[in-house]
Amino acid sequence: MANKWMAALSDSTLFLREWLVNPQRTGAVAPSSPRLAMTMARWLPRDPDSYVLELGPGTGAVTEALLKQGLREDRLVAIEHNPTLANLLRKRFPKAQIIAGDAWSMDVLLAELPFPVCSVGAIISSLPLVNFKHEQAEALAQKIRSILEPQGTWVQYSYQIHKRRSRGSSTFKLRASKIVWLNLPPARVNVLQK
Numbered sequence: 001m002a003n004k005w006m007a008a009l010s011d012s013t014l015f016l017r018e019w020l021v022n023p024q025r026t027g028a029v030a031p032s033s034p035r036l037a038m039t040m041a042r043w044l045p046r047d048p049d050s051y052v053l054e055l056g057p058g059t060g061a062v063t064e065a066l067l068k069q070g071l072r073e074d075r076l077v078a079i080e081h082n083p084t085l086a087n088l089l090r091k092r093f094p095k096a097q098i099i100a101g102d103a104w105s106m107d108v109l110l111a112e113l114p115f116p117v118c119s120v121g122a123i124i125s126s127l128p129l130v131n132f133k134h135e136q137a138e139a140l141a142q143k144i145r146s147i148l149e150p151q152g153t154w155v156q157y158s159y160q161i162h163k164r165r166s167r168g169s170s171t172f173k174l175r176a177s178k179i180v181w182l183n184l185p186p187a188r189v190n191v192l193q194k
């Protein structure tokens with residue numbers, strides 16, 4: 001138990017440090033709460049062989065929830081822009097494919113993997129889209145559309161809880177939307193489909 005608390009404290013300290021260096025890109029002062037992470041992780045693909053792509057995994061709060069929910073580690077691909085965080089994730093999740101790179105290049109990055117991935121059953125994104133321009137968010141959504149399997153889901157959280165639609169998602173169907181109050185700050189989780 002003490003070890004768990006120490007790990008959570010060290011992740012929070014690291015997160016805060018990265019936020020101080022680059023607040024726009026880091027997008028939050030603390031990792032997601034277990035409640036928010038579990039709400040995201042509930043939307044795994046039905047097919048256990050489908051890949052899941054995580055965007056902006058940070059220190060791995062949502063990643064851990066995805067694995068707890070039953071995702072096989074070897075079916076997880078994650079793209080994290082911050083190289084310090086990407087290195088930490090590689091140590092924590094050695095069987096997953098952790099890419100240090102830009103989520104906007106997801107198509108190229110997935111195609112360049114040693115075992116290339118051309119489609120995924122779910123995209124679980126913590127990207128701080130409100131810190132990006134509308135056009136950038138729309139461009140990301142187009143990439144997501146091209147990679148998602150036909151019945152696949154894009155799960156995106158946002159701290160703009162009063163807005164039902166996350167930025168860039170206007171051409172997607174909103175399948176579910178839920179506010180998670182137990183998080184700092186509260187967040188809205190949207191589940192989108194093509």
Ligand SMILES: C[S@@+](CC[C@H](N)C(=O)[O-])C[C@H]1O[C@@H](n2cnc3c(N)ncnc32)[C@H](O)[C@@H]1O
Binds near residue numbers: 025057058079103
């Ligand atoms: C709000 S944090 C979420 C971290 C973690 N998923 C969580 O929920 O605790 C957003 C993360 O997105 C990453 N990020 C921001 N822009 C990115 C980009 N263009 N490509 C990949 N990751 C990015 C940041 O480095 C940060 O780790």
